[in-house]
Amino acid sequence: MKRHAMAACLLMAALGACAQTQEQDSLRVINLQEVEVISTRATNSTPVAFTNIGKEQLKKQNFGQDLPYLLSMTPSTITTSDAGAGVGYTTLRVRGTDGTRINVTANGIPINDAESHTVFWVNLPDFASSVKDMQVQRGAGTSTNGAGAFGASINMQTGDFSMKPYAEFNGSYGSFHTHKETVKVGTGLINNHWSFDARLSNISTDGYIDRASVGLNSYYLQGGYYNDNTSIKLITFAGKERTYHAWNYASKEEMERYGRRYNSCGFMYATDRNGHVYNKEYYEENGEKHYLADEGGALHFYDDQTDNYTQKNYQLLFNHNFTSQWNLNIGLHYTKGDGYYQEYKGERSLAEYGMSPFEYNGGKVKVSDLIRKKAMDNWFGGGIFSVSYKANRLHASLGGALNRYDGDHFGKVLWVKNYIGELNPDHDYYRNNATKNDGNIYLKANYELVSGLSAYLDLQYRHINYKINGLNDKYNWTATTPGMQKLDIDEDFDFFNPKAGLSWQIDRNHRLYGSFSVAHKEPTRNNYTDGYFTERPKAERLFDYELGYTFANSWLHAGANFYYMDYKDQLVLTGELNEIGEAMASNVPDSYRTGIELMAGIKLDCGLQWDINATLSKNRVQNFTETLFEDEEAGSEAWVIKHGDTPIAFSPDFILNNRFGYTFKGFEASLQSQYISKQYMSNAKQEECTLDAYFVSNLSLSYTFKLPKVKSVTVGCTIYNLFNEEYENNGYAGSGYYHDDNGGKVRYNYAGYAAQAGTNVLGHIAINF
Numbered sequence: 001m002k003r004h005a006m007a008a009c010l011l012m013a014a015l016g017a018c019a020q021t022q023e024q025d026s027l028r029v030i031n032l033q034e035v036e037v038i039s040t041r042a043t044n045s046t047p048v049a050f051t052n053i054g055k056e057q058l059k060k061q062n063f064g065q066d067l068p069y070l071l072s073m074t075p076s077t078i079t080t081s082d083a084g085a086g087v088g089y090t091t092l093r094v095r096g097t098d099g100t101r102i103n104v105t106a107n108g109i110p111i112n113d114a115e116s117h118t119v120f121w122v123n124l125p126d127f128a129s130s131v132k133d134m135q136v137q138r139g140a141g142t143s144t145n146g147a148g149a150f151g152a153s154i155n156m157q158t159g160d161f162s163m164k165p166y167a168e169f170n171g172s173y174g175s176f177h178t179h180k181e182t183v184k185v186g187t188g189l190i191n192n193h194w195s196f197d198a199r200l201s202n203i204s205t206d207g208y209i210d211r212a213s214v215g216l217n218s219y220y221l222q223g224g225y226y227n228d229n230t231s232i233k234l235i236t237f238a239g240k241e242r243t244y245h246a247w248n249y250a251s252k253e254e255m256e257r258y259g260r261r262y263n264s265c266g267f268m269y270a271t272d273r274n275g276h277v278y279n280k281e282y283y284e285e286n287g288e289k290h291y292l293a294d295e296g297g298a299l300h301f302y303d304d305q306t307d308n309y310t311q312k313n314y315q316l317l318f319n320h321n322f323t324s325q326w327n328l329n330i331g332l333h334y335t336k337g338d339g340y341y342q343e344y345k346g347e348r349s350l351a352e353y354g355m356s357p358f359e360y361n362g363g364k365v366k367v368s369d370l371i372r373k374k375a376m377d378n379w380f381g382g383g384i385f386s387v388s389y390k391a392n393r394l395h396a397s398l399g400g401a402l403n404r405y406d407g408d409h410f411g412k413v414l415w416v417k418n419y420i421g422e423l424n425p426d427h428d429y430y431r432n433n434a435t436k437n438d439g440n441i442y443l444k445a446n447y448e449l450v451s452g453l454s455a456y457l458d459l460q461y462r463h464i465n466y467k468i469n470g471l472n473d474k475y476n477w478t479a480t481t482p483g484m485q486k487l488d489i490d491e492d493f494d495f496f497n498p499k500a501g502l503s504w505q506i507d508r509n510h511r512l513y514g515s516f517s518v519a520h521k522e523p524t525r526n527n528y529t530d531g532y533f534t535e536r537p538k539a540e541r542l543f544d545y546e547l548g549y550t551f552a553n554s555w556l557h558a559g560a561n562f563y564y565m566d567y568k569d570q571l572v573l574t575g576e577l578n579e580i581g582e583a584m585a586s587n588v589p590d591s592y593r594t595g596i597e598l599m600a601g602i603k604l605d606c607g608l609q610w611d612i613n614a615t616l617s618k619n620r621v622q623n624f625t626e627t628l629f630e631d632e633e634a635g636s637e638a639w640v641i642k643h644g645d646t647p648i649a650f651s652p653d654f655i656l657n658n659r660f661g662y663t664f665k666g667f668e669a670s671l672q673s674q675y676i677s678k679q680y681m682s683n684a685k686q687e688e689c690t691l692d693a694y695f696v697s698n699l700s701l702s703y704t705f706k707l708p709k710v711k712s713v714t715v716g717c718t719i720y721n722l723f724n725e726e727y728e729n730n731g732y733a734g735s736g737y738y739h740d741d742n743g744g745k746v747r748y749n750y751a752g753y754a755a756q757a758g759t760n761v762l763g764h765i766a767i768n769f
Helices: 002-015 020-035 055-061 252-256 525-529
Strands: 049-054 077-081 090-094 103-107 132-136 152-158 166-174 178-186 194-205 214-226 229-244 266-269 282-283 288-291 299-300 304-319 326-349 358-360 363-365 369-388 394-416 431-448 454-478 482-505 511-521 540-552 556-577 583-603 606-628 637-646 655-665 668-676 695-706 710-720 728-739 746-757 760-768
Touching: 055 132, 055 299, 077 655, 077 728, 103 282, 166 288, 252 746, 266 326, 394 454, 431 482, 454 511, 482 525
Parallel strands: 103 152, 556 606
Antiparallel strands: 049 132, 077 090, 132 152, 166 178, 166 760, 178 194, 194 214, 214 229, 229 304, 266 299, 282 288, 304 326, 326 369, 358 363, 369 394, 394 431, 431 454, 454 482, 482 511, 511 540, 540 556, 556 583, 583 606, 606 637, 606 655, 655 668, 668 695, 695 710, 710 760, 728 746
16 A cells, blocks of 8 residues: 555656645545455455456456456466357356356446356457456355355456556457457546546457357446545446357367368358258268268358347446545446347258248248347346445455346247248247346454454345246247247245355464355256256255465465365256257256365566466266266156266366566566366266367567657567467267167267367557557
């Protein structure tokens, strides 16, 4: 704090244009901003595992890739990319848990989608350019707003005002025609009370995967009023994305035949060398498949197989210091989202889309190729608050939130092959509405029992009401009267989430902490819509045990954190199919994640910096029971297999992150490497369905200098996947069975893989005025 205040005083003295009273007023404003604390964050006396990421650290990596990739060096973290180069649809996993179990907030306001519980980072293009700092808490963490944290929470705080006017341009260009342009401007402090900031960003790429193009646009606007004890900010930010589908991934056989960049999304038909049309990419002759591409033919794809979405966010933030001990934060928010995706579907039953057969060439057509459009129109709004008290030995916060979501899901048929007549543009083949009311209140306190030893208590109550009514997008052929799946869901959940722990600051360098936390999580939308029609998924529960140690001095930091996460009724894929053949997740009684996170780093006066962290873990479903169906046909005989304890899918046993950095005057270089061990893609421990271990390194070089009337110029380049590692970081897997000639059951497996780019380069420039 003193460091920031001193810097502000020196800055004002250098300006020499303000009166002494103005200097004092500005200093009070700065102090107000610096002590503004998001109540959901952890501090050094909070007994949880967390990592803080500052603005400068984000800036050194923010050249176009999505925000998850900027967090890839944090402990226990894995990132994935559909398009293969970190732009577009990307995801983040922490301790093996996926994005639906990672709570994300911005300024304390929930960012997770209320129904799917995930964060679609593609709807927040270049948001990192407007983030002041971030905190990643691993495990259940502290009480927060929104979806329950079942593996981690990410708390983002957007930027404060600048004392002086500024302008900034950031641009990059590189492989796959990837480019990013960002312009930022700010007024500085006007009349000692007002400040305004703006950002415009454009990101585009052709993607590594075939046709996986991405077009992203975004803006961020902020206006604020500040005085001695009060700040009011109005923030709006929005993102618009257009992304070609790349989520089908490719099998190993497809990669071998068509190359690693193959993308089956949007496939319409194939032609042979003479132009004859085939519905599939092969034809059969004498019981053998002959692939047309191998014989000089070609595959043809739908050009508009795209995802299109616009999301606009509004936040009104109020912060007031009543005294040096009491502080109040209030936030109001509203998010509007609407969008759709289109896709070409081959040989689909017209009945699935509420259409009647039609006559063509003297015959009745019941099955045809078509183009469908699935759309969403939703809003999410509410408020948050926290009241904080800070004394010599006691720090306490009372806070909470009340939010509501309202969303329509609907679909239309845009085109049918050989259809005679016009399609009704107003006809929805499915439509349903979902609402969700989510409220929570928490009380947390940190009390210093004796010098250096603090006790932490965190109590949260959360209530959710979730309703879905209407017709789903899935056709139920097994019903007495076949038709679209009917949704009539009205569920209430009441969760009590206590957390407690101790933190011991042994001396200025050594710290020891331990905690126990309880967390609950309601099912996602897909858990309802993809399950059995007659059953309801249950809420999940987590007991999280954490024990950690940290050491820090002026040039060295090190730490270790042991965790044991005990799950009850965790929802996992079991191989079961619902009545219409959809893979479904079911509650498994018992599962756990346990491991140790090791961290170390040195920073020397010569400019050398070394940071390393590693996670060794064991992630298991206990007494896993898998159910297979013949040819994966719903209603066929079920084959139940008891596997015992099996690894949880997408949960590697070992993760290693390493970074070497060197700075000399304006020159900076860093080599960042990550190793991820083998991952199973299903919970059945099938060796055919794994992601191989991989080791990937990125080399970044930059040089910063000054020019007349320019504050600074930085030019550089980053070489991703320096050693051209051939790897995949995501995928899917499935299984079924068939009967052999003797009537015995024979298992079969299949899998798809998200191939990632080989060596690729981005050059970048930043100009600050």
